[in-house]
Amino acid sequence: MVQSIGLPKEIKDGERRVALDPSAVKSCIQAGFDVFVETDAGVGAGFSNADYEAVGAKIASNADDTWAADLVVKVKEPQRSEWGFFRKNLILFAYLHLAAEPDLAQALVASGIDAYAYETLEERGGLPLLAPMSEVAGRTAAIVGAHYLASGSGVLxxxxxGVPPARVLVIGMGVAGTMAARGARGMDAEVTGVDIDLHRLYTAQQEGTLTATLASSEHAISEAIQDADLVVGAALVTGAKAPKLVLREHVASMKSGSVIVDLAIDQGGCVETSRPTSHSNPIYEELGVIHYCVTNVPGQYPKTASRALSAAVVPKLVRLARDPGDSALKGSLNVAKGEVVHPVVAAALSR
Incomplete structure (x- = not known):
């Protein structure tokens, strides 16, 4: 039975978010749980230790004390230095992206921990704990794409x-892709959306989010990408590795100094030439194209992102603490009692 919740400080490169803001912590305490917040866990997002103490949290002096709780709630997947905290009967609730993290999956399995993932929790056909960060990441994609175009091809x-706008290709018109398209349209770029869902494309074009649409196929992408100044990869298959929709030869056909922002990199990336980058070293150039593949994009807007994530997470967290079998947690359990139990994640790892 869960009596205590631990909130560690995030240690991934450039990660300044926190899983729970003080308001969310207060909700957990009012629900009857003790909450241990690691010292300075919220400072990067603008929340002081005093802010958490004011709502009744207990400030833990180190990570050991927060990980000693019955349930640990995080933003990003545990880093290697945190794997030593794993233990049997501990419940973990965080973004895990195990299809792209086989070593982490093995560590979770070996420890006997019960690991619940934000990104696979399903509700009414959507992903309510992934959506808020997808929104932030999508909005960010247009900003960083525009920034790196300046130092790349020099296109505004x-x-x-008398000078035509840039051409932006958005692959995958879910939450992240739609927000990326809206951001690029807000800067007056020409934006083409690619998706397998024709109704989604129709709606986005009618709303003015897109100037053109393409039904997804290898041939369609290969033609459109040659003229693109900025490509945003946002294809998603829940729990699985992202499909490689942009091939190496597609990237080779792009104009020198063009930019790729792969928002699917957490799940392995949907661009064949993508590899994970960090906020410290966000880009690299391959085949003359600038690649931005940061695995925690929303971390650069920690206050907005933390508030948005916290609001989405806290009702599910309270349910998880009260009853791990609650139907509101459908799809979130990834690892339990030494096994990968989510079928899509298990299939992805077995491949």
């Missing part, structure tokens, strides 16, 4: 009088 997204 919106163009100028």
């Amino acid at each position: 997204l919106g163009g100028s009088a």
Whole structure:
């Protein structure tokens, strides 16, 4: 039975988010749980130790004390230095992305921990704990894409009088892709959306989010990408590795100094030339194309992202603490009692 909740400080490169803001912590305490917050866990997002103490949290002096709780709630997947905290009967609730993290999956299995993933929790056909961060990441994609185009090809997204705007190709029109498209359109770029869902494409174009649409296929992408100044990869298959929709030869056909922002990199990336990067070293160049493949994009806007994530997580967290079998947690259990129990994640890892 869960009596205590631990909130560790995030240690991934450039990660300044926190899983629970003080308001969410207060909700957990009012629900009857003790909450241990690691010292300075919320400072990067603008929340002081005093803010947490004011709502009744207990400030833990180190990570050991927060990980000693019955249930640990995080933002990003545990880093290698945190794997030593894993133990039988501990419940973990965080973004895990295990299809792209086989070593982490093995560590979780070996420890006997019960691991619940935000990104596979399903509700009414959606992913309510992934959506808020997808929204932040999508909005960010247009910003960073525009920034790196300046140092790459020198193209301004919106163009100028007598100069055509940039061409942006968004692959996958879910939450992240839609927000990326909206951001690029807000800067007056020409935006083409690619998806397998024709109704989704139709709706996005009618709403003005897209200037053109493409039914997803290898041939369609290969043609459209040659003229693209900025490509945003946002394809998602829940729990599985992202499909490689942009092939190496597609990247080779792009103009020198163009930019790729692969928002699917947490799940392995949907671009064949993508590899994970960090906030410390966010980009690299391959085949003359700038690649931005940061695995925790929303971490650079920690206050907005933390508040959005916290609001989505806390009702599910309270349910998890009260009853791990609650139907509101459908799809979130990834590892239990030494086994990968989510079928899609298990299939991805076995491959």
